Amino acid sequence: MDLGGLPDDELAARFRDGDAAAFEALLGRYSGPIYSFALRFLGNSADADDAAQQTFIQAFEFLPASRGDGSLRPWLFQVARNKCIDLIRKRRTLPISSIERQEPESAQIDPEDMAPLPAELYERAELQQMLQDAIASLPLRSREVVLMRYVGDLTFGEIGRSLGMPENTAKTLFQRAKVQLRVQLRKRL
Amino acid sequence: MLSDDRDDIDILFARMERVPAPPGFGARVLAAVESRTRARRRLGITALAASLLVATVLSFFIGQELQTTDALEILAGALDDVALLSTEPSDVALAFIELAPWPLASLVGVCLAVAAGASRLALTSFGGLGPHGAGH
Numbered sequence: 001m002d003l004g005g006l007p008d009d010e011l012a013a014r015f016r017d018g019d020a021a022a023f024e025a026l027l028g029r030y031s032g033p034i035y036s037f038a039l040r041f042l043g044n045s046a047d048a049d050d051a052a053q054q055t056f057i058q059a060f061e062f063l064p065a066s067r068g069d070g071s072l073r074p075w076l077f078q079v080a081r082n083k084c085i086d087l088i089r090k091r092r093t094l095p096i097s098s099i100e101r102q103e104p105e106s107a108q109i110d111p112e113d114m115a116p117l118p119a120e121l122y123e124r125a126e127l128q129q130m131l132q133d134a135i136a137s138l139p140l141r142s143r144e145v146v147l148m149r150y151v152g153d154l155t156f157g158e159i160g161r162s163l164g165m166p167e168n169t170a171k172t173l174f175q176r177a178k179v180q181l182r183v184q185l186r187k188r189l
Numbered sequence: 190m191l192s193d194d195r196d197d198i199d200i201l202f203a204r205m206e207r208v209p210a211p212p213g214f215g216a217r218v219l220a221a222v223e224s225r226t227r228a229r230r231r232l233g234i235t236a237l238a239a240s241l242l243v244a245t246v247l248s249f250f251i252g253q254e255l256q257t258t259d260a261l262e263i264l265a266g267a268l269d270d271v272a273l274l275s276t277e278p279s280d281v282a283l284a285f286i287e288l289a290p291w292p293l294a295s296l297v298g299v300c301l302a303v304a305a306g307a308s309r310l311a312l313t314s315f316g317g318l319g320p321h322g323a324g325h
Contacts, residue, residue: 027218031210039208049211056218057225131205150202178198185201 004028008072012063023063026072027056034080037151041084041143043136047091051083058083074158077148081162085140134184142177145170233311237304244300251293260288 003011003025011029014022034055039048058079063072135143144163148154156174160167195203255261267274267281274281 024215024219027215031214031218032207035210035214036206036208040205045211049214052210052214053218053221057221060218060222061225127201127204128206131202146202150205151207178196181198181202185198 012072015063023060026059030073030076031056033152034076037077037080037147038084040132040135040147040151041081042087043132047084047087051080051087054083054086055080071158071161073152074148074154074162077152077154078162081144081148130185130188133188134181137184138177138180142173142180145173146177146181149174230311233307233309236307237311240300240304240307244297244304247293247297247300251290251297254290254293255288258288258290260285263288 003014003021006014006022006025008026008029011022011026015026031052035048035052038051038055039045042048042051055076059076135146138146141163145159148159148162149156154162156170157167159174160170163170165173252261255264263281263284267285
């Protein structure tokens with residue numbers, strides 16, 4: 001039976017009932033997005049593979065007892081985010097100061113930063129690398145929010161629940177991050 | 190899920206490539222899960238067997254202890270003379286409590302608790318995957 005069309009909750013319920021194919025369907029559905037998230041987060045394919053694999057192992061071990069409330073997708077990204085941070089701390093691919101750097105209380109937004117980017121940017125061949133570099137330049141918290149939004153397609157409510165913050169805080173972080181991304185991308189033009 | 194009022198940054202990041210998982214990724218996850226499941230099951234079975242063995246040995250020593258301290262006779266007497274148990278239940282209980290080998294009994298209790306946890310680990314570690322999915 002093809003389980004690919006079933007919603008997440010249905011697959012999770014089937015997995016809890018012992019249906020192995022349901023876990024495989026979830027794995028097939030989310031392996032790409034979770035790997036992509038980890039790759040953008042860590043900027044390293046080997047680490048991303050490791051983090052994504054650990055994410056699904058944790059899903060296998062904890063999904064049966066803990067899920068079923070319609071929040072599987074944000075939960076998976078939350079686990080992936082935690083695995084990425086574990087890897088960063090373990091391998092020291094980022095200095096601790098960068099990992100723990102906090103957002104400024106009130107970021108100054110220059111009105112010029114809000115101006116649209118030139119159309120030429122869209123034509124740049126190295127767009128992907130630029131985006132990756134821009135993401136990597138963000139403080140950790142902002143990076144999490146941006147990736148959950150752009151790669152995970154999570155709502156701000158889901159991002160807030162995943163990161164343990166109010167929805168409005170997630171929105172604010174996202175808006176600030178966009179300003180920073182805009183500045184970073186402008187520098188690269 | 191992005192809303193319609195997207196700005197240029199949103200549009201730009203919508204062009205960001207969604208990188209697919211590497212070839213064989215799913216198979217590696219399933220293999221890792223299977224390996225961990227087997228390891229947990231082995232651990233559960235080993236702990237179950239060991240705790241039951243220790244509990245059995247301790248129970249033997251408890252029996253010996255009960256015999257040497259005459260606690261067994263008190264128990265047998267109470268069972269033979271039900272009237273004594275009904276008229277002086279507290280005396281019988283106190284006498285038994287004083288003579289019972291509580292440290293050994295506590296250890297047996299611990300072993301049984303470990304056995305319960307280990308059996309759960311051995312049985313539930315298959316989770317939802319089982320031999321079908323893990324066999325890939």
